Amino acid sequence: MTNKIPARFILPENKIPQQWYNLRADMKEQPDPLLNPGTGKPIQTEELYPIFCEELAKQEMDSTTRYFDIPGPVMDVYRKFRPSPLCRAYSLEKYLDTPAKIYFKYEGGNTSGSHKLNSAVAQAYYAAQQGLNGLTTETGAGQWGTALAEACAYFHLPLKVYMVKGSYNQKPFRKSIMQTFGAEVIASPSDTTNAGRAILKEDPDTTGSLGCAISEAVEVATTTPGYRYVLGSVLNQVLLHQSIIGLESKIAMEELGEYPDIVIGCAGGGSNLGGLIAPFMQDKILGKANPYFIAVEPASCPSLTRGRYAYDFCDTGRVTPLARMYTLGCDFIPSANHAGGLRYHGMSPILSKLYHDGLLDEARSAKQTDVFDAAVLFAKLETILPAPESSHAIRCAIDEALRCRETGESKTILFGLTGTGYFDMTAYTQYLEKTMTDYVPTDADLAPYFDRLPKIPGVQE
């Protein structure tokens, strides 16, 4: 071994976290409550039961329980792929000639290829415990659908996945892998739901959106006996499960005698970023440390950097509860030329609140060609082909490390490497063949979506 700190560090048995951490229990100000779109009143836990299974509805609404025990059967599955490694990007550091230390938490080492499995396992387990007949969900790039298909196969639950049509057509192998795990995969918008038919009527050639796929999945869950809906990001419960990323990262860094000065995560709906930063944000809130947090999003879908902090629907079909979050408007769909994932119109209410309050220090957007520059460089140096989503964080980590080279500061950088790019070779090929283009919406492009934000008497006029 050439270096003192290993290039890849995996927690020893006796240090593996057995609980998830609920950041809300330490937040001095809570995210604004979910609202019933009909009444404009805060949602009660019971109102969520037709959508979510009961245990998950409770987790969604629980802002006081600081730690949740990870159930034994969930832990059994976690132990098949966790703890995930905390890696030191020695080759990248050397190439950049930076005094910065670059760490990344690598969540791509399971078959789903991403961090999504962390919450998928939990959600499938609770659904199976409740004796449900099946689940519905949506998937965009396919990472969530793959993870949930795996989890449902393990817990013997039928699953219907509404897959954004653009991805469905571009990524046939994503569809195949979900089918291999036994899931039914439907291109969205589809003619199987009212929401899908309405969207198709308006734009028969649409390539779909996450918001639209959510509408369809929620409609099917609420109209099929014994079915419930599950979501892979945005929700409080998802950030709770994903806290395992941050918890492991923090303990691993402690074992190595390290603590991050900067924590960087890509941000679509916020599941990875929220999970990664959770225990470090606890330190910040409690005054124990002061890490600098950066969220990185695509320039073509810039909810945090250019969205409104407002109540909005979580879906395009306007059937879900209203959440207060940074949003581009629930019918915003990023340009079809955007290959880099992170296509959701909104952002986790927890992260939105933290950003609004200045605790999540910075949000930054990146153009996709800059992101793929970083991805290919990273792949060649670190022998991991990153997912385009994850590569937003790599881009930012490289930029911060280059800044350290200028200033001479030896900062400790931690970023989340959420997954692998195995199913994104079409995008990599576009990049290599230089047919990949960048798209940044103008203010005029965004304005109509903001105009259509829901009006809620007394709350949001």
Add this chain to the structure above:
Amino acid sequence: MTNKIPARFILPENKIPQQWYNLRADMKEQPDPLLNPGTGKPIQTEELYPIFCEELAKQEMDSTTRYFDIPGPVMDVYRKFRPSPLCRAYSLEKYLDTPAKIYFKYEGGNTSGSHKLNSAVAQAYYAAQQGLNGLTTETGAGQWGTALAEACAYFHLPLKVYMVKGSYNQKPFRKSIMQTFGAEVIASPSDTTNAGRAILKEDPDTTGSLGCAISEAVEVATTTPGYRYVLGSVLNQVLLHQSIIGLESKIAMEELGEYPDIVIGCAGGGSNLGGLIAPFMQDKILGKANPYFIAVEPASCPSLTRGRYAYDFCDTGRVTPLARMYTLGCDFIPSANHAGGLRYHGMSPILSKLYHDGLLDEARSAKQTDVFDAAVLFAKLETILPAPESSHAIRCAIDEALRCRETGESKTILFGLTGTGYFDMTAYTQYLEKTMTDYVPTDADLAPYFDRLPKIPGVQE
């Protein structure tokens, strides 16, 4: 944690092997020497220098050095993805209701998606050390090409990959990932070589074969200044590098207080099997233990179970040295409907010798639909989507575990899970859609290839 032995065990820092193990040093009878096809005389190390870089040629010919230090820069890359986990297939055991304990060594957790990276890194390093201008190789399913592309990117070496045309057309993403790592990828047979042109002339519609791609890669290596050829399997040097799999497995099992009764590996050219069994075979040879070794190969390419133990060319174009091995004949090409990898006509001379001498206890062939039955079952239970190649070993492990259920024996089974099936979704889809068929060559199918085995005066008439 529910179980005493973790579902996934990774060696602690102080137990990580720093050397490769050369099984030949303990073999009481050596494999027959490589022969110069022109003279019929044993090859001298220097004769290999035009084909292989010098250090690798020396490793190829060295049957006495028991351990080779893993060079620091190779170790640096290994540490990015090694040690790989030793996993306990608890869910599979439970499903099979078997008293057997099923362990697998999981080599799919790196971006190349397979164990091939272990040798690729070593070979690229030695080539870079020698100051070569570039490398050539062949790839079939694409695992080796991907691994070598990664390794060459890391050590800044140009690489030309001759990819079996059938795979080239069926697996465009495999091509893309190699290109992402900077490799040039050429469909084989091609019109860039004499060997390729000759084969195309005979059969313009051929989907190619590994043997043919080897011919082309060797020709280009030996005719391009400063280029050398590298191979991902079959060779002694490859088994040496792959011994890291077995070494880690053995130490990990020792740490867990375990020792395998049965060791199972899939076998194409033998790189994984040879690496996995190496230190256990040492125990067997030295009389320290008596594990039972099983090689599993596809019924459609049955070199060990139905091939001849004879001198043959390593390539279809008959340009390489002659190796004594179990072979189906160097121009044998498995049926195009075979999706499961392991398509090579021959078998590692070391493994061939061990099998011939009864030290490698058993070779078994499996039909591909039976293999995919095992693959899908394993994926659903263990949340890892296995490569078709690896799934041959899964099939056998399941069969052995079921036998234990019948006999009541609590055997400890170890198999090699060499890689992931991310790039094999076409095959999985065929399986799911029930369009996958089995093919077993008849004796009459095989006979003409045996008739064309090379005649070597005084050695093989």
